[in-house]
Amino acid sequence: MPARPHSPQRSERLKAFLVEEARAAGFDVARIVAPDAIEDYAPAGLDAYLQAGRHGTMQWMQETRDRRSDPRVLWPQTRSILMLGMNYGPDRDPLEALARRDRAVISVYAQNRDYHDLIKGKLKGVAGRFAARAGADVKVFVDTAPVMEKPLAEQAGIGWQGKHSNLVSRAFGSWLFLGSIFTSEPLPSDAPETDHCGSCRACLDICPTDAFPAPYQLDARRCISYLTIEHKGPIPHEFRPAMGNRIYGCDDCLAVCPWNKFASDAHEAKLKARDELREPALADLACLDDAAFRALFSGSPVKRIGRDRFVRNVLIACGNSADPSLAGHCRERLNDASPQVRGAAVWALSRLLEREELLSLAGQAKQEPDDTVRHEWHRALETT
Incomplete structure:
Protein backbone atom coordinates (compact mmCIF):
# COMPACT_ATOMS: atom_id res chain seq x y z
CA MET A 1 0.00 0.00 0.00
CA ALA A 281 -0.31 2.76 61.79
CA LEU A 282 3.33 1.73 62.07
CA ALA A 283 2.32 -0.89 64.63
CA ASP A 284 0.16 -2.64 62.05
CA LEU A 285 2.72 -2.51 59.26
CA ALA A 286 5.60 -3.77 61.39
CA CYS A 287 3.75 -7.05 61.88
CA LEU A 288 3.16 -7.83 58.20
CA ASP A 289 4.33 -11.19 56.93
CA ASP A 290 4.70 -11.82 53.22
CA ALA A 291 1.11 -12.94 52.67
CA ALA A 292 -0.35 -9.99 54.56
CA PHE A 293 1.96 -7.58 52.74
CA ARG A 294 0.87 -8.91 49.35
CA ALA A 295 -2.78 -8.74 50.31
CA LEU A 296 -2.58 -5.15 51.59
CA PHE A 297 -0.65 -3.88 48.57
CA SER A 298 -2.29 -5.92 45.85
CA GLY A 299 -2.31 -3.81 42.68
CA SER A 300 -0.16 -1.15 44.37
CA PRO A 301 3.31 -0.01 43.24
CA VAL A 302 4.47 -0.62 46.82
CA LYS A 303 4.23 -4.35 46.19
CA ARG A 304 7.21 -4.35 43.86
CA ILE A 305 9.78 -3.65 46.58
CA GLY A 306 8.80 -6.80 48.47
CA ARG A 307 7.88 -7.37 52.07
CA ASP A 308 11.42 -7.38 53.52
CA ARG A 309 12.48 -4.02 52.10
CA PHE A 310 9.12 -2.55 53.08
CA VAL A 311 9.31 -3.73 56.70
CA ARG A 312 12.90 -2.45 56.83
CA ASN A 313 11.51 1.00 56.05
CA VAL A 314 8.73 0.63 58.61
CA LEU A 315 11.22 -0.26 61.34
CA ILE A 316 13.33 2.79 60.53
CA ALA A 317 10.16 4.86 60.97
CA CYS A 318 9.47 3.09 64.26
CA GLY A 319 12.94 4.07 65.44
CA ASN A 320 12.20 7.69 64.55
CA SER A 321 8.80 7.71 66.25
CA ALA A 322 10.00 8.34 69.83
CA ASP A 323 7.12 6.02 70.78
CA PRO A 324 8.30 3.31 73.23
CA SER A 325 5.07 1.37 72.67
CA LEU A 326 6.44 0.34 69.27
CA ALA A 327 9.47 -1.34 70.82
CA GLY A 328 7.58 -4.60 71.28
CA HIS A 329 6.82 -4.83 67.58
CA CYS A 330 10.46 -4.13 66.77
CA ARG A 331 11.61 -6.76 69.25
CA GLU A 332 9.48 -9.35 67.45
CA ARG A 333 11.37 -8.63 64.25
CA LEU A 334 14.72 -9.56 65.84
CA ASN A 335 13.88 -13.16 64.92
CA ASP A 336 12.69 -12.36 61.41
CA ALA A 337 13.94 -14.58 58.59
CA SER A 338 15.30 -11.53 56.73
CA PRO A 339 18.68 -10.10 57.83
CA GLN A 340 17.56 -6.78 56.32
CA VAL A 341 14.61 -6.71 58.70
CA ARG A 342 16.59 -7.89 61.73
CA GLY A 343 19.21 -5.20 61.19
CA ALA A 344 16.60 -2.44 60.99
CA ALA A 345 14.93 -3.81 64.11
CA VAL A 346 18.20 -3.52 66.03
CA TRP A 347 18.57 0.11 65.00
CA ALA A 348 14.97 0.90 65.90
CA LEU A 349 15.37 -0.64 69.36
CA SER A 350 18.56 1.33 69.94
CA ARG A 351 16.43 4.45 69.51
CA LEU A 352 13.42 3.32 71.53
CA LEU A 353 14.93 1.49 74.52
CA GLU A 354 16.99 2.65 77.47
CA ARG A 355 20.53 1.32 77.50
CA GLU A 356 19.81 -1.27 80.18
CA GLU A 357 16.88 -2.64 78.20
CA LEU A 358 18.95 -2.88 75.05
CA LEU A 359 21.79 -4.61 76.89
CA SER A 360 19.34 -7.22 78.11
CA LEU A 361 18.93 -8.26 74.47
CA ALA A 362 22.67 -8.59 73.83
CA GLY A 363 22.42 -12.36 73.98
CA GLN A 364 20.68 -12.29 70.63
CA ALA A 365 23.60 -10.38 69.17
CA LYS A 366 25.94 -13.28 70.03
CA GLN A 367 23.64 -15.72 68.25
CA GLU A 368 23.22 -13.59 65.12
CA PRO A 369 24.59 -15.42 62.04
CA ASP A 370 24.62 -12.47 59.59
CA ASP A 371 27.61 -10.11 59.45
CA THR A 372 25.60 -7.00 58.60
CA VAL A 373 23.20 -7.59 61.49
CA ARG A 374 26.08 -8.25 63.89
CA HIS A 375 27.51 -4.92 62.79
CA GLU A 376 24.18 -3.27 63.64
CA TRP A 377 24.29 -4.85 67.09
CA HIS A 378 27.88 -3.75 67.67
CA ARG A 379 27.11 -0.20 66.63
CA ALA A 380 23.93 -0.06 68.71
CA LEU A 381 25.56 -1.37 71.86
CA GLU A 382 28.58 0.90 71.46
CA THR A 383 26.61 4.12 70.89
CA THR A 384 23.52 3.69 73.05
Whole structure:
Protein backbone atom coordinates (compact mmCIF):
# COMPACT_ATOMS: atom_id res chain seq x y z
CA MET A 1 0.00 0.00 0.00
CA PRO A 2 1.49 3.36 -0.98
CA ALA A 3 2.22 5.78 1.87
CA ARG A 4 -0.41 8.41 2.46
CA PRO A 5 0.58 11.99 1.61
CA HIS A 6 1.69 14.05 4.60
CA SER A 7 -0.07 17.31 3.86
CA PRO A 8 -0.12 20.02 6.54
CA GLN A 9 -3.93 19.91 6.62
CA ARG A 10 -3.98 16.17 7.17
CA SER A 11 -1.32 16.39 9.87
CA GLU A 12 -3.28 19.07 11.73
CA ARG A 13 -6.47 17.00 11.55
CA LEU A 14 -4.70 13.89 12.82
CA LYS A 15 -3.09 15.85 15.64
CA ALA A 16 -6.47 17.30 16.65
CA PHE A 17 -7.98 13.81 16.58
CA LEU A 18 -5.16 12.38 18.72
CA VAL A 19 -5.37 15.13 21.32
CA GLU A 20 -9.16 14.83 21.47
CA GLU A 21 -8.89 11.07 21.99
CA ALA A 22 -6.37 11.60 24.78
CA ARG A 23 -8.65 14.07 26.54
CA ALA A 24 -11.60 11.72 26.18
CA ALA A 25 -9.54 8.93 27.76
CA GLY A 26 -8.96 11.03 30.88
CA PHE A 27 -5.61 12.70 30.24
CA ASP A 28 -5.50 16.30 31.41
CA VAL A 29 -2.94 17.53 28.91
CA ALA A 30 -1.61 16.17 25.60
CA ARG A 31 0.98 17.85 23.36
CA ILE A 32 3.26 16.87 20.50
CA VAL A 33 7.06 16.93 20.45
CA ALA A 34 9.57 15.93 17.77
CA PRO A 35 11.87 13.01 18.65
CA ASP A 36 14.99 15.15 18.13
CA ALA A 37 13.80 17.96 20.42
CA ILE A 38 16.06 17.01 23.34
CA GLU A 39 19.19 15.95 21.47
CA ASP A 40 21.07 19.21 22.11
CA TYR A 41 21.04 19.01 25.90
CA ALA A 42 19.41 15.95 27.50
CA PRO A 43 22.07 13.34 26.57
CA ALA A 44 24.85 15.53 27.98
CA GLY A 45 22.93 15.98 31.24
CA LEU A 46 22.30 12.24 31.47
CA ASP A 47 25.97 11.47 30.88
CA ALA A 48 27.07 13.90 33.60
CA TYR A 49 24.57 12.32 36.00
CA LEU A 50 25.82 8.81 35.27
CA GLN A 51 29.50 9.73 35.37
CA ALA A 52 29.04 11.30 38.80
CA GLY A 53 27.47 8.05 40.01
CA ARG A 54 24.35 9.87 41.16
CA HIS A 55 22.14 7.05 39.89
CA GLY A 56 23.36 4.86 42.75
CA THR A 57 22.58 1.18 42.19
CA MET A 58 20.13 1.89 39.35
CA GLN A 59 22.44 0.23 36.86
CA TRP A 60 19.65 -0.03 34.31
CA MET A 61 20.05 3.71 33.69
CA GLN A 62 23.61 3.11 32.48
CA GLU A 63 22.64 0.06 30.48
CA THR A 64 19.86 1.89 28.63
CA ARG A 65 21.77 5.14 28.12
CA ASP A 66 21.64 5.15 24.31
CA ARG A 67 17.95 4.35 24.08
CA ARG A 68 17.15 6.78 26.87
CA SER A 69 18.97 9.72 25.31
CA ASP A 70 17.42 9.41 21.84
CA PRO A 71 13.85 8.20 21.19
CA ARG A 72 14.87 7.22 17.66
CA VAL A 73 17.31 4.66 19.07
CA LEU A 74 14.52 3.22 21.19
CA TRP A 75 12.26 3.03 18.11
CA PRO A 76 13.77 4.14 14.77
CA GLN A 77 10.36 4.65 13.09
CA THR A 78 9.51 7.49 15.48
CA ARG A 79 8.50 10.68 13.69
CA SER A 80 6.38 12.29 16.42
CA ILE A 81 5.75 11.79 20.13
CA LEU A 82 2.56 12.61 21.98
CA MET A 83 3.39 13.42 25.60
CA LEU A 84 0.48 13.09 28.00
CA GLY A 85 -0.08 14.16 31.58
CA MET A 86 -2.60 12.98 34.15
CA ASN A 87 -3.24 14.86 37.37
CA TYR A 88 -2.76 12.96 40.63
CA GLY A 89 -2.78 15.92 43.01
CA PRO A 90 -3.69 15.01 46.61
CA ASP A 91 -6.79 16.31 48.36
CA ARG A 92 -4.77 17.29 51.43
CA ASP A 93 -1.25 18.52 52.18
CA PRO A 94 1.05 15.45 52.34
CA LEU A 95 3.43 17.31 54.65
CA GLU A 96 0.90 17.34 57.49
CA ALA A 97 1.26 13.59 58.00
CA LEU A 98 4.94 13.93 58.83
CA ALA A 99 4.05 15.23 62.29
CA ARG A 100 2.10 12.07 63.20
CA ARG A 101 5.14 9.95 63.97
CA ASP A 102 3.24 6.79 64.94
CA ARG A 103 1.75 6.77 61.43
CA ALA A 104 3.42 5.84 58.16
CA VAL A 105 3.70 8.17 55.18
CA ILE A 106 3.40 6.61 51.74
CA SER A 107 4.06 8.79 48.72
CA VAL A 108 0.88 10.23 47.20
CA TYR A 109 1.31 8.42 43.89
CA ALA A 110 1.41 5.03 45.62
CA GLN A 111 -1.69 5.34 47.80
CA ASN A 112 -3.89 3.54 45.27
CA ARG A 113 -3.45 1.14 42.35
CA ASP A 114 -0.29 1.18 40.28
CA TYR A 115 -0.51 4.15 37.93
CA HIS A 116 1.52 2.29 35.31
CA ASP A 117 -1.40 -0.09 34.84
CA LEU A 118 -3.95 2.71 34.76
CA ILE A 119 -2.07 4.86 32.26
CA LYS A 120 -0.80 2.09 30.02
CA GLY A 121 -4.30 0.78 29.41
CA LYS A 122 -5.52 4.24 28.46
CA LEU A 123 -2.47 4.85 26.26
CA LYS A 124 -3.08 1.64 24.34
CA GLY A 125 -6.69 2.63 23.70
CA VAL A 126 -5.76 6.08 22.41
CA ALA A 127 -2.87 4.75 20.33
CA GLY A 128 -5.02 2.02 18.78
CA ARG A 129 -7.71 4.45 17.68
CA PHE A 130 -5.12 6.81 16.25
CA ALA A 131 -3.35 4.01 14.37
CA ALA A 132 -6.65 2.97 12.81
CA ARG A 133 -7.40 6.54 11.75
CA ALA A 134 -3.91 7.46 10.50
CA GLY A 135 -2.71 4.13 9.16
CA ALA A 136 0.44 4.67 11.23
CA ASP A 137 2.55 2.55 13.53
CA VAL A 138 2.45 3.36 17.24
CA LYS A 139 4.13 2.36 20.49
CA VAL A 140 3.19 3.37 24.03
CA PHE A 141 5.48 3.92 27.01
CA VAL A 142 5.07 4.70 30.69
CA ASP A 143 8.08 5.54 32.89
CA THR A 144 9.32 1.95 33.21
CA ALA A 145 10.67 2.26 29.63
CA PRO A 146 13.94 4.10 28.83
CA VAL A 147 12.26 7.34 27.78
CA MET A 148 13.37 10.76 29.06
CA GLU A 149 9.81 11.78 29.74
CA LYS A 150 10.46 14.98 31.65
CA PRO A 151 12.71 16.66 29.05
CA LEU A 152 10.31 15.56 26.29
CA ALA A 153 7.33 16.90 28.25
CA GLU A 154 9.16 20.19 28.71
CA GLN A 155 9.83 20.48 24.99
CA ALA A 156 6.20 19.56 24.30
CA GLY A 157 5.09 22.47 26.49
CA ILE A 158 3.46 20.45 29.28
CA GLY A 159 5.69 21.97 31.94
CA TRP A 160 9.32 22.54 32.84
CA GLN A 161 11.83 20.62 34.91
CA GLY A 162 12.01 22.47 38.19
CA LYS A 163 14.93 22.83 40.54
CA HIS A 164 13.90 19.50 42.12
CA SER A 165 14.35 17.93 38.63
CA ASN A 166 10.68 16.94 38.48
CA LEU A 167 8.21 18.36 35.99
CA VAL A 168 6.26 21.43 37.09
CA SER A 169 3.10 22.58 35.35
CA ARG A 170 1.44 25.98 35.66
CA ALA A 171 -1.91 24.19 35.69
CA PHE A 172 -1.12 21.15 37.86
CA GLY A 173 1.94 22.05 39.89
CA SER A 174 4.22 19.06 40.53
CA TRP A 175 1.45 16.45 40.35
CA LEU A 176 1.42 14.90 36.88
CA PHE A 177 1.80 11.30 35.81
CA LEU A 178 3.47 11.18 32.40
CA GLY A 179 3.09 8.79 29.49
CA SER A 180 3.93 8.85 25.80
CA ILE A 181 2.75 7.57 22.44
CA PHE A 182 5.42 7.23 19.75
CA THR A 183 4.16 7.22 16.18
CA SER A 184 5.57 6.91 12.67
CA GLU A 185 3.17 9.67 11.61
CA PRO A 186 4.75 13.15 11.33
CA LEU A 187 2.67 15.64 13.32
CA PRO A 188 3.20 19.35 14.00
CA SER A 189 5.02 20.02 17.27
CA ASP A 190 3.87 22.28 20.07
CA ALA A 191 5.95 25.06 21.57
CA PRO A 192 8.17 24.21 24.57
CA GLU A 193 7.53 25.58 28.06
CA THR A 194 9.94 27.97 29.71
CA ASP A 195 11.29 27.79 33.24
CA HIS A 196 9.13 29.64 35.78
CA CYS A 197 11.01 28.74 38.99
CA GLY A 198 12.59 32.17 39.29
CA SER A 199 14.50 32.69 42.52
CA CYS A 200 12.40 30.16 44.47
CA ARG A 201 14.33 27.34 46.12
CA ALA A 202 11.64 25.92 48.39
CA CYS A 203 12.05 22.39 47.00
CA LEU A 204 15.80 22.48 47.60
CA ASP A 205 15.59 23.82 51.13
CA ILE A 206 12.96 21.35 52.35
CA CYS A 207 14.84 18.19 51.32
CA PRO A 208 15.53 16.23 54.55
CA THR A 209 18.72 14.63 53.23
CA ASP A 210 20.19 17.44 51.11
CA ALA A 211 19.78 15.38 47.95
CA PHE A 212 20.20 18.40 45.64
CA PRO A 213 23.88 19.31 45.22
CA ALA A 214 22.76 22.27 43.09
CA PRO A 215 19.51 23.54 41.56
CA TYR A 216 18.23 21.18 38.85
CA GLN A 217 20.56 18.42 40.04
CA LEU A 218 19.57 15.37 42.08
CA ASP A 219 21.86 12.89 43.78
CA ALA A 220 19.60 9.84 44.01
CA ARG A 221 21.90 8.21 46.54
CA ARG A 222 20.74 10.77 49.12
CA CYS A 223 17.07 10.83 48.09
CA ILE A 224 14.53 9.22 50.42
CA SER A 225 12.51 8.00 47.44
CA TYR A 226 15.57 6.14 46.17
CA LEU A 227 16.54 4.87 49.62
CA THR A 228 13.08 3.50 50.44
CA ILE A 229 12.29 2.08 46.99
CA GLU A 230 15.39 1.32 44.91
CA HIS A 231 18.06 0.74 47.56
CA LYS A 232 18.18 -2.96 48.44
CA GLY A 233 20.60 -3.16 51.33
CA PRO A 234 20.67 -1.60 54.77
CA ILE A 235 19.92 2.12 54.57
CA PRO A 236 23.03 4.17 55.41
CA HIS A 237 22.96 5.32 59.03
CA GLU A 238 23.46 8.96 58.13
CA PHE A 239 20.07 9.11 56.40
CA ARG A 240 17.93 7.09 58.80
CA PRO A 241 16.94 9.86 61.25
CA ALA A 242 16.05 12.20 58.37
CA MET A 243 13.65 9.64 56.92
CA GLY A 244 11.21 10.27 59.75
CA ASN A 245 8.04 8.28 59.10
CA ARG A 246 8.41 8.17 55.32
CA ILE A 247 8.26 4.49 54.45
CA TYR A 248 7.74 4.60 50.67
CA GLY A 249 8.93 7.57 48.67
CA CYS A 250 9.05 11.21 49.67
CA ASP A 251 6.78 14.05 48.53
CA ASP A 252 8.43 16.96 50.34
CA CYS A 253 9.98 18.67 47.33
CA LEU A 254 6.80 18.17 45.30
CA ALA A 255 4.37 19.24 48.00
CA VAL A 256 6.15 22.50 48.84
CA CYS A 257 6.18 23.78 45.24
CA PRO A 258 4.32 27.14 45.08
CA TRP A 259 2.89 26.26 41.67
CA ASN A 260 0.68 23.63 43.32
CA LYS A 261 -1.67 26.41 44.45
CA PHE A 262 -2.59 27.07 40.84
CA ALA A 263 -3.83 23.52 40.37
CA SER A 264 -7.54 24.32 40.10
CA ASP A 265 -10.11 22.19 41.89
CA ALA A 266 -11.62 21.66 38.47
CA HIS A 267 -8.63 19.49 37.63
CA GLU A 268 -9.84 16.43 39.49
CA ALA A 269 -7.19 13.84 40.29
CA LYS A 270 -7.75 10.50 38.61
CA LEU A 271 -6.60 8.39 41.54
CA LYS A 272 -8.04 8.74 45.02
CA ALA A 273 -6.07 7.46 47.98
CA ARG A 274 -7.23 4.23 49.59
CA ASP A 275 -8.22 5.00 53.18
CA GLU A 276 -6.06 2.21 54.57
CA LEU A 277 -2.98 3.64 52.82
CA ARG A 278 -3.38 7.31 53.76
CA GLU A 279 -1.69 7.13 57.14
CA PRO A 280 -1.49 3.49 58.26
CA ALA A 281 -0.31 2.76 61.79
CA LEU A 282 3.33 1.73 62.07
CA ALA A 283 2.32 -0.89 64.63
CA ASP A 284 0.16 -2.64 62.05
CA LEU A 285 2.72 -2.51 59.26
CA ALA A 286 5.60 -3.77 61.39
CA CYS A 287 3.75 -7.05 61.88
CA LEU A 288 3.16 -7.83 58.20
CA ASP A 289 4.33 -11.19 56.93
CA ASP A 290 4.70 -11.82 53.22
CA ALA A 291 1.11 -12.94 52.67
CA ALA A 292 -0.35 -9.99 54.56
CA PHE A 293 1.96 -7.58 52.74
CA ARG A 294 0.87 -8.91 49.35
CA ALA A 295 -2.78 -8.74 50.31
CA LEU A 296 -2.58 -5.15 51.59
CA PHE A 297 -0.65 -3.88 48.57
CA SER A 298 -2.29 -5.92 45.85
CA GLY A 299 -2.31 -3.81 42.68
CA SER A 300 -0.16 -1.15 44.37
CA PRO A 301 3.31 -0.01 43.24
CA VAL A 302 4.47 -0.62 46.82
CA LYS A 303 4.23 -4.35 46.19
CA ARG A 304 7.21 -4.35 43.86
CA ILE A 305 9.78 -3.65 46.58
CA GLY A 306 8.80 -6.80 48.47
CA ARG A 307 7.88 -7.37 52.07
CA ASP A 308 11.42 -7.38 53.52
CA ARG A 309 12.48 -4.02 52.10
CA PHE A 310 9.12 -2.55 53.08
CA VAL A 311 9.31 -3.73 56.70
CA ARG A 312 12.90 -2.45 56.83
CA ASN A 313 11.51 1.00 56.05
CA VAL A 314 8.73 0.63 58.61
CA LEU A 315 11.22 -0.26 61.34
CA ILE A 316 13.33 2.79 60.53
CA ALA A 317 10.16 4.86 60.97
CA CYS A 318 9.47 3.09 64.26
CA GLY A 319 12.94 4.07 65.44
CA ASN A 320 12.20 7.69 64.55
CA SER A 321 8.80 7.71 66.25
CA ALA A 322 10.00 8.34 69.83
CA ASP A 323 7.12 6.02 70.78
CA PRO A 324 8.30 3.31 73.23
CA SER A 325 5.07 1.37 72.67
CA LEU A 326 6.44 0.34 69.27
CA ALA A 327 9.47 -1.34 70.82
CA GLY A 328 7.58 -4.60 71.28
CA HIS A 329 6.82 -4.83 67.58
CA CYS A 330 10.46 -4.13 66.77
CA ARG A 331 11.61 -6.76 69.25
CA GLU A 332 9.48 -9.35 67.45
CA ARG A 333 11.37 -8.63 64.25
CA LEU A 334 14.72 -9.56 65.84
CA ASN A 335 13.88 -13.16 64.92
CA ASP A 336 12.69 -12.36 61.41
CA ALA A 337 13.94 -14.58 58.59
CA SER A 338 15.30 -11.53 56.73
CA PRO A 339 18.68 -10.10 57.83
CA GLN A 340 17.56 -6.78 56.32
CA VAL A 341 14.61 -6.71 58.70
CA ARG A 342 16.59 -7.89 61.73
CA GLY A 343 19.21 -5.20 61.19
CA ALA A 344 16.60 -2.44 60.99
CA ALA A 345 14.93 -3.81 64.11
CA VAL A 346 18.20 -3.52 66.03
CA TRP A 347 18.57 0.11 65.00
CA ALA A 348 14.97 0.90 65.90
CA LEU A 349 15.37 -0.64 69.36
CA SER A 350 18.56 1.33 69.94
CA ARG A 351 16.43 4.45 69.51
CA LEU A 352 13.42 3.32 71.53
CA LEU A 353 14.93 1.49 74.52
CA GLU A 354 16.99 2.65 77.47
CA ARG A 355 20.53 1.32 77.50
CA GLU A 356 19.81 -1.27 80.18
CA GLU A 357 16.88 -2.64 78.20
CA LEU A 358 18.95 -2.88 75.05
CA LEU A 359 21.79 -4.61 76.89
CA SER A 360 19.34 -7.22 78.11
CA LEU A 361 18.93 -8.26 74.47
CA ALA A 362 22.67 -8.59 73.83
CA GLY A 363 22.42 -12.36 73.98
CA GLN A 364 20.68 -12.29 70.63
CA ALA A 365 23.60 -10.38 69.17
CA LYS A 366 25.94 -13.28 70.03
CA GLN A 367 23.64 -15.72 68.25
CA GLU A 368 23.22 -13.59 65.12
CA PRO A 369 24.59 -15.42 62.04
CA ASP A 370 24.62 -12.47 59.59
CA ASP A 371 27.61 -10.11 59.45
CA THR A 372 25.60 -7.00 58.60
CA VAL A 373 23.20 -7.59 61.49
CA ARG A 374 26.08 -8.25 63.89
CA HIS A 375 27.51 -4.92 62.79
CA GLU A 376 24.18 -3.27 63.64
CA TRP A 377 24.29 -4.85 67.09
CA HIS A 378 27.88 -3.75 67.67
CA ARG A 379 27.11 -0.20 66.63
CA ALA A 380 23.93 -0.06 68.71
CA LEU A 381 25.56 -1.37 71.86
CA GLU A 382 28.58 0.90 71.46
CA THR A 383 26.61 4.12 70.89
CA THR A 384 23.52 3.69 73.05
